[in-house]
Amino acid sequence: MDSERREIWFPAKRYGWGWGPPVAWQGWLVLAGYFLLAIGGAGILLRQPHTATSVIAFTVYVLLLTFALSVICWLKGEKPRWRWGGKG
Template sequence: MQGEQKYWFPAKRYGWGWGFPTTWQGLLVLGAYIALLAGGGAWLKADHSHGWFVLYAAALTAVLLLVCWLKGEPARWRWGNGN
């Protein structure tokens, strides 16, 4: 088991991308993303700044995708079992 890499985000069975996290680190990243998105929504809602919220959400999503890319299974198109 030494040297075996444990991915935080497994690849989806069908399509391209990652599924639900399988480690505590992945769950922590996803939880932080959701909390920051909700907190930012409540904070920016007071100013009625829809444009700023869209930029804020896009930046958070870009960071989440970067973490998935670095700590998840290699991304490729999948068609199910073994492909």
């Protein structure tokens, strides 16, 4: 059964719901890509002069990036559930 176990990139948080920092290089690569794309998007979408349209476009862009990161965490992380500490 161990050979069928999938590799976890994002472990579950010890307290609360969600995922903690990556434990595999692939997870760190995904997280770095997320931040680089967010910073690059800010540089492109929030050029001077700032307009309401550019702020809305950047907000939508970051929401889409965050959704993509959440999907990757869901697929490559431990099953999320509320945790109160401990080992399980």
